[in-house]
Amino acid sequence: MTETITVLLVDEDQDILDITATFLEREDEALDVLPVTETATALETVQEQPERVDCVISDYSMPEMTGVEFFQSVRxxxxxxxxxxxxxxxxxxxxxxxxxxxxxGYVQKGTGTERYADLATEIRDAVDA
Known part of the structure; x- marks a missing residue:
């Protein structure tokens, strides 16, 4: 059995969260994506349950704070x-x-599904390292 990798996915757009979570979980059965629309909720998850989060993926543009501010808070x-x-x-x-x-790493949003395969591979590599 493959060890589960919990990915905290943060984006204010619920449609993007749903699509990204679906494609990532299809690409790698070990990925368990936890979609969150608010940076405050995501940060709370990291603070209260850091052992639960194996990887964080974030958009840059969000209403509460920038992706860089969120990154710094996670760090x-x-x-x-x-x-x-x-x-x-x-x-x-x-x-x-x-x-x-x-x-x-960085992955550019856009059309096409190959970016999800690339991102799933990068997540696996980063968590395994």
Whole structure:
């Protein structure tokens, strides 16, 4: 039996959450996606149950805080959890805002399903590392 990898997926758009969760779980049966629309709820999950979260995937543009602010808050609780941005935002713009900090990876939102296969592989690799 494959060990379950719990992925905290954060995006304010419920449709994107549903599609992303479905495709990721299809790509890798070990992935258990926990979709959350609010960064406060997601951060609470990381703070109260850090052992439950094996990986975090976040959009950049959200109403309560930016993805970078959310990333920094997650890093204060768990500096080692793999963290990916799944966003339409330009990677260089996010990297400039991150400065010296770095995330595990970036995946560009858009059409096509191959991005989910790539993201599932990157999640598996990051968690296994």
């Amino acid at each position: 204060e609780v768990d500096p080692d959890v793999p963290f990916f941005f799944f966003t339409g935002r330009d990677r260089q713009q996010i990297e400039a805002e991150l400065g010296e900090q770095s995330v595990t």
